[in-house]
Amino acid sequence: MAQLNENAALLLYPGMTALDLIGPQYVFSTIIGMNVHLAAKSKEPILTDTGVSILPTMTLQECPNELTVLFVPGGTEGTLAAIEDHETLAFVADRGARAQYVTSVCTGSLVLGAAGLLRGYKATSHWISRDLLELVGAEPINERVVFDRNRVTGGGVTAGIDFALSLAGKLRGDEYAQTIQLLAEYAPRPPYQSGTPEEAEPAITKKLIDMTAPFLQKAHSVLLGASL
Amino acid sequence: MAQLNENAALLLYPGMTALDLIGPQYVFSTIIGMNVHLAAKSKEPILTDTGVSILPTMTLQECPNELTVLFVPGGTEGTLAAIEDHETLAFVADRGARAQYVTSVCTGSLVLGAAGLLRGYKATSHWISRDLLELVGAEPINERVVFDRNRVTGGGVTAGIDFALSLAGKLRGDEYAQTIQLLAEYAPRPPYQSGTPEEAEPAITKKLIDMTAPFLQKAHSVLLGASL
Numbered sequence: 001m002a003q004l005n006e007n008a009a010l011l012l013y014p015g016m017t018a019l020d021l022i023g024p025q026y027v028f029s030t031i032i033g034m035n036v037h038l039a040a041k042s043k044e045p046i047l048t049d050t051g052v053s054i055l056p057t058m059t060l061q062e063c064p065n066e067l068t069v070l071f072v073p074g075g076t077e078g079t080l081a082a083i084e085d086h087e088t089l090a091f092v093a094d095r096g097a098r099a100q101y102v103t104s105v106c107t108g109s110l111v112l113g114a115a116g117l118l119r120g121y122k123a124t125s126h127w128i129s130r131d132l133l134e135l136v137g138a139e140p141i142n143e144r145v146v147f148d149r150n151r152v153t154g155g156g157v158t159a160g161i162d163f164a165l166s167l168a169g170k171l172r173g174d175e176y177a178q179t180i181q182l183l184a185e186y187a188p189r190p191p192y193q194s195g196t197p198e199e200a201e202p203a204i205t206k207k208l209i210d211m212t213a214p215f216l217q218k219a220h221s222v223l224l225g226a227s228l
Numbered sequence: 229m230a231q232l233n234e235n236a237a238l239l240l241y242p243g244m245t246a247l248d249l250i251g252p253q254y255v256f257s258t259i260i261g262m263n264v265h266l267a268a269k270s271k272e273p274i275l276t277d278t279g280v281s282i283l284p285t286m287t288l289q290e291c292p293n294e295l296t297v298l299f300v301p302g303g304t305e306g307t308l309a310a311i312e313d314h315e316t317l318a319f320v321a322d323r324g325a326r327a328q329y330v331t332s333v334c335t336g337s338l339v340l341g342a343a344g345l346l347r348g349y350k351a352t353s354h355w356i357s358r359d360l361l362e363l364v365g366a367e368p369i370n371e372r373v374v375f376d377r378n379r380v381t382g383g384g385v386t387a388g389i390d391f392a393l394s395l396a397g398k399l400r401g402d403e404y405a406q407t408i409q410l411l412a413e414y415a416p417r418p419p420y421q422s423g424t425p426e427e428a429e430p431a432i433t434k435k436l437i438d439m440t441a442p443f444l445q446k447a448h449s450v451l452l453g454a455s456l
Contacts, residue, residue: 019412022250022280026385029278036279045273045283050257051264052250053283055273106413127413144417156413157254161386166419178422179432184247185334185355185384187423188416189372191394194406195415204407 006033008069009095011111012040012056013088015078018048020105023160024071027168030180034171039063041087049075060091069167070099074106074126074156076215080222083114089226093117101167103152105160110219112153113138114226122148126156127197128212135223158195161186234261236297237323239339240268240284241316243306246276248333251388252299255396258408262399267291269315277303288319297395298327302334302354302385304443308450311342317454321345329395331380333388338447340381341366342454350376354384355425356440363451386423389414 008028010021021038028036040046040056047053072092075082082088093115096102104112109125112118113136123138124130124146133140144155145163147170154163165186169177194200236256238249249266256264268274268284275281300320303310310316321343324330332340337353340346341364351366352358352374361368372383373391375398382391393414397405422428 017254018250019254022246025280026245026247026278029280038280050254051285052253052257052266055281055283057279144415145419156411158389158412158414158416162417162419169419174420175429175432178420178428179435181418181420181422182425182428182432182436183384184386185423186386186416186418187372187421187427188386188414188418189390190409190414190416191373191390191397192402192406192409194409195413197410199415200406200410201403204403204410207407208410 005035006068007035007037007064007066008071009037009039009063009067010071011073011088011092012038012046012054013078013082014047015049015081016046016073016075017106017157018050018052018054019157020073020075020108020160021054023158024105024164026184027161027164027180028069030183031168031172034068037063049078060087063091063095065095065098067095067099068171069101069103070095072104072108072111074104074108076107079107079110080219083111083222083226089115101150101152103163103167105154105163106156109133109153110136110223112151114223118151121151122146123151123153124155125153128156128208129216129219132216132219132223135220136226233263234296235263235265235292235294236299237265237267237291237295238299239301239316239320240266240274240282241306241310242275243277243309244274244301244303245334245385246278246280246282247385248301248303248336248388249282251386252333252392254412255389255392255408256297258411259396259400262296265291277306288315291319291323293323293326295323295327296399297329297331298323300332300336300339302332302336304335307335307338308447311339311450311454317343329378329380331391331395333382333391334384337361337366337381338364338451340379342451346379349379350374351379351381352383353381356384356436357444357447360444360447360451363448364454
């Protein structure tokens, strides 16, 4: 194999969603020759939005300059704080300018966008926040995983598994990714058909839209004020 | 709502698979009134088998005696070490004897079985290890999520999301679980059809069977020697 010492950097920040990270982290760590780094501002444990704390493996300063994959998970308030944090956004902009693949899941695409990395690209996000991508010059696409040149963005939370398997296929070929899929026993059987606003009961969609309205409003103003 | 101060204990142990845990942890933590505890032998960070370290929130001794949900994630060598660890197995047997739901994902069912909790129950596991359940008196079932009275077992790794949404439906009703599904945007679109031995290319299945043969052999002897 041509490259057997590649680096993937997965950004950690307080208030991120752990499942956004751990789906892709499982897949990437199964790729032989891929060093998977969990990079954060410090090595202190990162408290995620569901209450589980995860340890970074390196600081942003220690992160390799040349990355095969830069990955940003999503969240809600914590994601907006990451966008407003100059050091974090500068890191994403810097590594993203040279990474072979610039990627995200869920509202992580808002961080990529705020760092100027999605201007003129098709991209996706959590369905709640997808239209916000227009504020950072991206074209919102209603698909689970969106490839546009070297930008790869996934939808909300659980889309991370589909995203990462798709990227594994690009990096190591279909058979390799299929082997990971079988190891992960990824033959999903959702107990309900309620995973998108198109499928869910309208009352359920409305409830989540109402619940997340304050976040969306804040996200709008944060993205308009993003420093990069 | 009748019960708004329930406790779920999710067992952490070295070498467990982080994704087995974090899928269910996302779902459980979204259930209002459910305290989600990450219980381990000590509060030191737990290094999982994909290299991410997770912090326990309490020790086994601190864990509430009466649980709504006891959950055990899987892994490979680490799971066998957990089975061979008397304190861990005694904890699972003790809390499992009284928990409202006794649950697992992946090879976590081998831990439940070794603790004597699956005797006479239908159950599942990762497809690689499913037949081993016979050694602990369970009836192996080739389904993604298996309910038998209050035992709920999921298949390999990613089955944790299907498992947890199904259990959320039992605990809080279908509409509640459907709301979590929409929040998680759980409308999976696997890029390949390779998630089960029945769907995968035979050569891929054979590769994983060959790779995991030493683990299976060791698991067989560990289960035969399990202390409970």
